[in-house]
Amino acid sequence: MKKIALLFLLTGSFSFGQAKKGKLIWEENFNGKSLNEKVWNYELGDGCPNICGWGNNERQVYTKENHKFVNGKLVITAKKDGDKYTSTRITTAGKKEFKYGYMETRAKLPVGQGIWPAFWMLGSNIKEIGWPKAGEIDILEYVGKEPQMVYTTLHTQANHGDHASSSKKKIENIEEGFHTFGVDWTKEKMDFYVDDNLVYTFNPKDKNQDVWPFDQPFYFILNVAIGGNFGGPEVDDKIFPQEFIIDYVRVYSN
Template sequence: MSCQDSKSIIWEENFEGTELNESFWNYQLGDGCPDLCGWGNNERQIYTRENAKLQNGNLIITATKKGDVYKSTRITTKDKIEFQYGTIEVKAKLPTGQGLWPAVWMLGSDIDEIGWPDCGEIDILEYVGKEPHTIYTSLHTRDSHGNTINSKKTVNYSIEEGFHIYKCIWTAEKIEFYLDDQLVYTFFPEIKNDQTWPFNKPFYIIINLAIGGNFGGPEVDDSIFPKEFEIDYIKIWQ
């Protein structure tokens, strides 16, 4: 029996229609300045509304370069769709090329009050074009001091081909990550406190396509643009 059968969907986004549903989603715009220039990672892109569109039931985020300006899109469910524990499933198709950094991830809803990394971060999917065939699933906590020590790299030689399913099962005890229904990483700290386990509170979802930066770059292949990151759906069960 799958989790879909035994549990109920509390939220799903199938990206139907012609415009993003802003009762679910916020656009984060600009370059992060003045508070978080380069979005905290020396990223090159400016985030806009125009670099995202809905087409044939998919969200398509397009990374572009015109002159010296890189553009992309970042959206979040902050203050709109926040939840504690559950199964989060995403069906996505990756963009490829040196310098691209697509991600589906989550942050603790108290980030404005206590900051990062104390709020906690759950990275369901990260991919960097400079490292083909590799998916990152990671956690950030105070204990890791912002370094990704709680992380797993999964090699899959067909990951760039078509759509794949990325899933996270988050409970009060552990967080499991799946790629195409195969378990790839389990985070299960023996001692759970504010340093190691900031995952006992609501989180919200972020989808973005970064360019360059500390992780995605620093080199960017300017010949690749435009490139598309496609999301078919997001579903949450509890």
């Protein structure tokens, strides 16, 4: 979830292919009363001292208190608490990691200037070789300062940060109700989907490690950031609290 430069801007109606999903391999439906810590990890604090501001000058502090479970859905709440912002960030690192497949979430977005929800993945070897060499798959990013825009992005050693492989798609009424966000990840390419409609394909001819670090397991991350290089820098304090509501996370075979 780094700041990005856009290589593609897609607008208008969908004109591409439909998502094709295989057998359901794993799902998280958030039906419990608390987070299943056999599957999920909390990431807490402001990223300091190792990566203050979570690498993007973000303003939020992550806690274990900024989420709840309501009617089989995970609700992450971004808040302004006094002079600080709080939110939740959870990962499946070391617990549920996947190599290839169709990865999908169904979610309802928070809105407003400064809000930055995401559903994304990092390479399982990130602690050994670091970012961006381990790779990053941003299946969904949305920033409240750009209504109706959905971002999908890949970060690699060859193309990351301001030079990431990325697209954004204008989707009217994306802020209303629930929508699905997915990626069909094979050994040849990645196809990104919103509501089962193709919005971006990444298929480089040269798949060396610097361009294609995607032949290893990756883990999921769900979070809501506030402000930062991409979500901000301005934050409208009047929008809070804001809720990122996640119905499920699913992995299908290709």
